[in-house]
Amino acid sequence: MSDLEVVSDHDDDHEPDHEPEPDEAADEQFAFDVNDFPGGARSAIEAVLMVVDEPITEMSLASALELPVDDVRGHLTELEAEYAADQRGFTLRSVAGGWRIYSRSDYAPVVEKFLLDGQQAKLTQASLETLAVIAYRQPISRSRVSAVRGVNVDGVVRTLLNRGLIEELGSDGDGGAFLYGTTDYFLQRLGLGSLDELPALAPYLPEVDLLDEIAEQGRR
DSSP: OOTTOOOOSSOGGGSOSOOOOHHHHHHHHTOOOGGGSTTHHHHHHHHHHTTOSSOBOHHHHHHHHTOOHHHHHHHHHHHHHHHHHTTOSEEEEEETTEEEEEEOGGGHHHHHHHHHTTSOOSOOHHHHHHHHHHHHHOSEEHHHHHHHHTSOOHHHHHHHHHTTSEEEEEEOTTTOOEEEEEOHHHHHHHTOSSGGGSOOOTTTSOOHHHHHHHHHHHHO
């Protein structure tokens, strides 16, 4: 062997031509066609619905499953009808701008007994009344809620905030007091698509146009 001959410790022929980038590896890991699954696209949609903890939009489902939005909407509607026809213990509903699986209202006594057996998880009457005032008069300050109800509501408002039923919506420009309103979770719990679906105010609360007058009287 001449002095100019060099034997390399590495064989270039065995080196990979291209190392996959992280994004490429992720794409390969999650590459699939929902129609290849045993139950097809509908079963794939069901699988996703079983793990969401809040309503999921048709657009989000379509993006995750790489399906046209119209196809997703059609599958959701068919699933909803199928569950109703089979009298399943659960139902699929469109709530707060998205879709989610819920236990059927017919079985509310069974579910309530299971969840509440041995514990008090219901809202108190004071909490329900305060929540109603906020729902119908939002955005509204804590002091005005107190004036309408005629009692201090600080503790009740904290409870409703902790339960995720209300949230702060900014502050009053005049006095700087926090303003409160209901959350999407509130709509979910009531099974409403929007606040427009709230039932008529009477006879649960005074007429809406009288609430401001009552509040002003309470502040005097």
